[in-house]
Amino acid sequence: MPEKKAPLIHLTKRKVLPWYAAWGIRLAAIVAALIVCAIVTTVTTGLDPLSVYSTMFSGAFGTTRRLWITGKETAILLCISLALTPAFRMWFWNLGGEGQILIGALATAATMILLGTSLPGPALIAVGIIAAIAAGAVWALIPAVFKAKWNTNETLFTLMMNYVATQLVAYYVIVWEVPKGSGTIGIINQKSEAGWLPVIGNRYLLLILVVAVLTVLMYIYLTYSKHGYEISVVGESEATARYVGIKVEKVILRTMLLSGAICGLTGYLMVAGTDHTLTTTLAGGQGFTAVMVAWLAKFNPIGMIFSSLLIAFLSRGSGEISTAFGLNHAFGDILTGIILFFIIGCEFFINYKLNLRGKAPKEPARPAAEKAPAAPEGKEESHV
């Protein structure tokens, strides 16, 4: 019997790489991404890629104001990612961040519009925060209850809740629109500033501080608290969790309540802190971008600081490219897409080894022998 030719390329699962090797691969991925972006830039626009990169950098960090704005956008994205993380660690796919933010924003706007003249400032802020957190929590709790009681699919359920929230906001925008038929509310309480978060230093600092504190708290909660541990156990295996006496339903409900509450708080920060208005596009897809931010950082709150900064940098930078070079925004999005593709794609090479024919090990592979590492990618069973 002739010997069968080995395949040209075959993959083997790596053991956990040392940190320097993993970061080496990541660095190589970024360099490769920049080279590909340079080629795409030169071929399609004829621009000098280096000046495009420096424009991107200046768009995100070029002036003090741009630095603060990038900081604020990082904070907002981080806040949403923090909200989603506990649910994700439990292997519960909360794709409803968008809706939970919007419903929190709606609750905030309602307090500012309806109670703006009757409540004193600090009380109005307190009511706004409570209303937003409660609204976000309820919005997340509904799919959680269905998941816990009847094991419905939370991915679809949370996703659908987004559309319900968007339509509710659209309805109230028309109720509160000024002037009639304009479809916009405008800045709420622009003259009185009732219900607005106070400005400390500049209009972004307070928001960044709130999110910074939240990041630390979330890290402690997930890493050192009993709740955090229970979330991890439920995420690993519901059966194990039940066996050791964890009430899985309770953990699901509690965790989603937390997840929704923080999303609601993000909505509050957006309405009372920065935008002071309510639109259906307020969340602007960040509820989904945050999914990527959380994954990129492997659900580590500290790591998410960097992944959200990366996304904020890319988005601010690509905006500046279109202004400076008169290009369509789509071009910046293409560059962003290439960079993210490489960064996400390189995780594959961190987890798997590429063996070329000839260099491949001679002995037959033993695929099932090695157990997957603890990284999320290595997880084999899924509760979805």
Next chain:
Amino acid sequence: MKKLVSLLLVLVLAIGLLAGCGGNTPSTTAAPTTTKAQGLDIKVGLICLHDENSTYDLNFINGMKEAGKALGIEPIIKTNIPEGQECYDAAADLVDAGCKVVFADSFGHEDYMIQAAKEFKDVQFCHATGTKAHTEGLDNYHNAFAAIYEGRYLAGVAAGLKLQEMIEAGKVTKDNCKIGYIGAFTYAEVMSGYTSFFLGARSIVPEATMEVTFTGSWYDETAEKEAANKLINAGCVLISQHADSMGAPTACEAAGVPNVSYNGSTVSACPNTFIVASRIDWAPYFQYAISAAAKGEKIDTDWTGTLATGSVKLTDVNGQAAAKGTAEKLAEVQKALEAGTLHVYDTKNFTVKGEALTSYMADVDTDPEYKGDTEVIKDGFFHESEFRSAPYFDLRIDGITLLDEKY
């Protein structure tokens, strides 16, 4: 293995070559800066809600580029700026870049422009389509619009001529002479627009009626297309729209129904059905405001462009779809409008609930209760865009049926 190596080699070569090319070509497109050699020594910025893919924003971008060329300056244009804090951020960023005049093109930008105007006193903020400049009391905040209802009236005349031609050809009977109109919101600007369009059409075909539907969005291609198809199926024989996508024009082209467009010509996509389009040309305003700021002169709090300033424009009439003699008739009506012998909202030409109007309090000063505050009927006609630049005509005249009012 060999194949792979050669493939890699080719790739590396290609990358090297391209990178080389990139490095060698002088960077021709450096970031725009003010050209000081000629023209005005002033920096200006424009904030747009979308980019050039939206006909509405494209109209502003083109106007700004034209004004920039005429004045010898290179404007900084920021696109895709939402109607939120991002607008303030963009305005402040333009101020940081040295801009002395900042324009914004979308209604929802207004409050954020006011916020910026309060903070940066030595920079002029000009907001198109806004309503608050005359009540805000800021020296450096201004609104602008154009008497686009006159352009719409002219477009309506072109539509009326087409209807007349269809009636004479026996394609449509006088009793079934129904126009369809797709609006974004039940907003005064839209209501003023479809009413003037209808009055223009009715000045030619007195039997014409109109049905209006709303999409609840300024730009929603699918909704606009569906709305156009709905109106066509309901028996409308001519369609016009006040929304910014190609949804309605392309639906009309597919169904072979004549279309009167807005913001710009759609003749390339709709050669058989596009009749004419009205649009606001923003270049005259941009030129006026930038020159005034450069000279240190005051910019009008409310500036309303007209046919005479070149702000209200019609595209070329598409001979393939329009009725014969359309261009000549339009020139004649335009002359009458400019001379002031013809008023679009002449109270002799329309009724509300069967009665001619002698008085109407319009909501000119924006407030959450939508209270009427200004008498706008004088000398036998409704004075549109006089007490502020943005339209405030929101009467529901007889002959026009609103199919839905949810927006």
